Amino acid sequence: MLIDRETRLLVQGITGREGSFHTQQMVEYGTNVVGGVTPGGRGKTVAGAPVFDTVAEAIAETGANASIIYVPARFAPDAIFEAVDNGIPFVVCITEGIPVNDMVPVFAHVKAKGARLLGPNCPGLITPGQAKVGIMPGFIHAPGPVGLVSRSGTLTYEVVDALTRAGLGQTTAVGIGGDPVIGTSFVDALELFQADPATEAIVLIGEIGGTDEEDAARFIQERVTKPTVGFIAGRTAPPGKRMGHAGAIISGGAGTAAEKVAALEAAGVRVAESPFQVPDLLRSAMGR
Amino acid sequence: MDVHEYQAAELLARHGIPTNAGRVATTPDEAAAAARDLGADSGTVAIKAQVHTGGRGKAGGIKLARSPEDAAEQAGAILGMDIRGHTVNRVLVVPGVDIGQEFYLGVVLDRPNRRILVMASAEGGVDIEEVARERPEKIVRRLADPALGFHAYQARELGFALGVPADKVAGFAGVATRLYKTYVAEDASLAEINPLVLTKGGDWLALDAKMSFDDNALFRHPGLEDLRDPAEENATEVEARRGGISFVKLDGTIGCIVNGAGLAMATMDAVKLHGGEPANFLDVGGGASADQVAKAFALVTADPNVRAILINIFGGITRGDVVAQGIRDALGRVEVTVPIVVRLAGTNADEGKRLLAEAGMTAVDTMDEAAAQVVAAAGGQDS
Incomplete structure (x- = not known):
């Protein structure tokens, strides 16, 4: 879903430390990285991919149809504009630490252009056995029937690892990111999984802060027919404290784990108390 | 990042x-002098804890004070007071105001809409979260356009919806528009005036101010860093932040060192689930390098x-053997006397476990x- 072995990926910020490292990792996984962009970098290659000065030039020469961004926070919004203004339909932004006020107009612009943004401050996504567009360790994943969506990074790996060990492979694992303003919400991802014929069941991993999980619960109640299992991190998190992720904060008594668990359970989602319970709950929800 | 009321008011x-x-003022004498200068000899002043x-x-x-002596006495009672775990180190002395009507005005991010929200209520001066919970219809809202900003007509709509007298709506709209502009210009995550008052004399006045700022945007507001009050921050959390570590102090007995924010929360939850x-x-x-692990142990x-x-x-990208080596090196540098339980999974976990076994872990x-x-190692379940 969203990406496969045909995806022609462009890497923005490809010559940086993060960009070049992860380009190598993505290529090794089998991702079709067709090129990269670093202003002033034309003529170089990274992991066999040619580097261009601009996204426009890169698209003209490679036919790229997706992009992943590894540029520093203060330049990342510009990189997203450059991608969508040049017609890239799907942009993944890994960058952490982008000011929220910068993301507000970016979000609106991406929407107006009809493009899709994943992130920022996310691990990206992976369609096991086909393509990895992100920073997750590929080897813990396996192809299979489970669609997974999460606001977290390593916690996602934890759950994916448990699923794979239990023989439950994944259609696609999507990390939507831990910031207050993100391009793809739980609801957006759930809509995609519900429509994806290969996805038979869904796992949703949320955390404290905001109301994205509550919105997801409403959407599941109304539109999702596939068995869904959830996990919410932060049951022990105190109010008013930012727990690492900029968006993970209980403010004004809202955004607690208890509220999110209650909303999901009311929508028929089985919510695990611990990540290791997810495979068993999923199996029983799938009737396997 | 949070600031005090007086700092927020100066920004507004x-x-x-x-x-x-x-x-x-930081002493009763300073409070008395301030009260005298602000007219306490003939009227009242308010003494407000800054926390x-x-x-x-x-x-x-x-508290209200009716003379400089009274101000000194009130300030003496407030200074040193503990309010929800915050010690009062300074008070703000302000002139008394003849309040006609009180309103609430606030600017925040509306996360579901991914837009900046300006909200207002005629129920000013009270806890706005309580109003939002119990009488949500008493709060009126307008979303700012992500590209064009907050329009004057939207500010007027808010004023009319609250029942602001027609000849005072322009003044109200001016405050609302400026509050939105302040929020954007300073990269705030909250800008709030509660109460915003219409005085008996017919003037608009921000009687209280609250602002918080986006930590990710502080790099372009070097001046804001000076507003930080170290006394209001947990020293360990500050030290952690300097070292690139996210740390929040809690009240339990199980120290947690984890890579990743979501996993760190899930780990805390697992500890609780097992009675700790x-x-x-x-x-x-x-990365979780030896340096980072050593810093984490110290914290x-x-x-x-x-x-x-x-x-x-x-x-993941972090390799288990590198982390294990980091733990070994860190234990050579920092003395740890309590039991340590290590869980290692993912990339090169087996190699990491071997390295730890060599060190007797x-x-x-x-x-x-x-x-x-x-x-169990911490001595069983907490009561």
Whole structure:
């Protein structure tokens, strides 16, 4: 879903430390990285991919149809504009630490252009056995029937690892990111999984802060027919404290784990108390 | 990042919002002098505790004084007071105001809509979260356009919806528009005036101010860094932040060292599930090098309540053998006297476990197992 072995990926910020490292990792996984962009970098290659000065030039020469961004926070919004203004339909932004006020107009612009943004401050996504567009360790994943969506990074790996060990492979694992303003919400991802014929069941991993999980619960109640299992991190998190992720904060008594668990359970989602319970709950929800 | 009321008010004033200018005092004598200068000989002044928390009024942190002597006495009572765990080190002395009507005005991010929201209520001066919960219809809202900003007509709509007298709506709209502009210009995450008052004399005045700022945007506002009050911040959390570690102090006995924020929260939850209480949230960040692990040990062991430490690392790009080496090196540098339980999974976990075994440590396979072990090591369940 969203990406496969045909995806022609462009890497923005490809010559940086993060960009070049992860380009190598993505290529090794089998991702079709067709090129990269670093202003002033034309003529170089990274992991066999040619580097261009601009996204426009890169698209003209490679036919790229997706992009992943590894540029520093203060330049990342510009990189997203450059991608969508040049017609890239799907942009993944890994960058952490982008000011929220910068993301507000970016979000609106991406929407107006009809493009899709994943992130920022996310691990990206992976369609096991086909393509990895992100920073997750590929080897813990396996192809299979489970669609997974999460606001977290390593916690996602934890759950994916448990699923794979239990023989439950994944259609696609999507990390939507831990910031207050993100391009793809739980609801957006759930809509995609519900429509994806290969996805038979869904796992949703949320955390404290905001109301994205509550919105997801409403959407599941109304539109999702596939068995869904959830996990919410932060049951022990105190109010008013930012727990690492900029968006993970209980403010004004809202955004607690208890509220999110209650909303999901009311929508028929089985919510695990611990990540290791997810495979068993999923199996029983799938009737396997 | 949070700031004090007087600092927020100064920022609002700089952006053209009429505020009730006063003076900050750290002693009863200073409060008396400020009160005299602000007219307490013939009228009243308000003495307001300056702390980074709400509920000051209910806690007795805001008092009226009718003379400089009275101001000194009131300030003496407020200074040193503990309000929700915050010690009052300074008070703000402001002139008394003849209040006609009180309103609420606030600017925040509306997360579901991914837009900036301006909201207002005629129920000013009270806890707005309580109003939102119990009488949500009393709050009116307008979303700013992400590209064009907050329009004057939207500000007027808010004023008319609140029943502001027609000849005062332009003044109200001016304050609302400026508050939105302040929020954007300063990269705030909250800008709030509560109450915004219409005085008996017919003027608009921000009687209280609250602002918080986006930590990710502080790099382009070097001046804001000067507004930080170290007394309001947990020294350990500040030290952690400098070292690239996210740390939040909690009240339990199990120290936690984890890579990744989501996993760190899940680890705390697992500790609780097994009957323990986490002593902290700690995300070592990417890499988990010996340096980072050593810093994490130092942070966690500085807490005298910690009776055992749980290290939970899921190796992704971070390799298990590098983390294990980091733990070994760190233990050579920092003395840790409490039991340590290590959970290592993911990339090169087996190699990591071998390295730990050489050093006489055992790593367990699952987070659940690790949580159970660390709770037992800390002396069983907390009562």
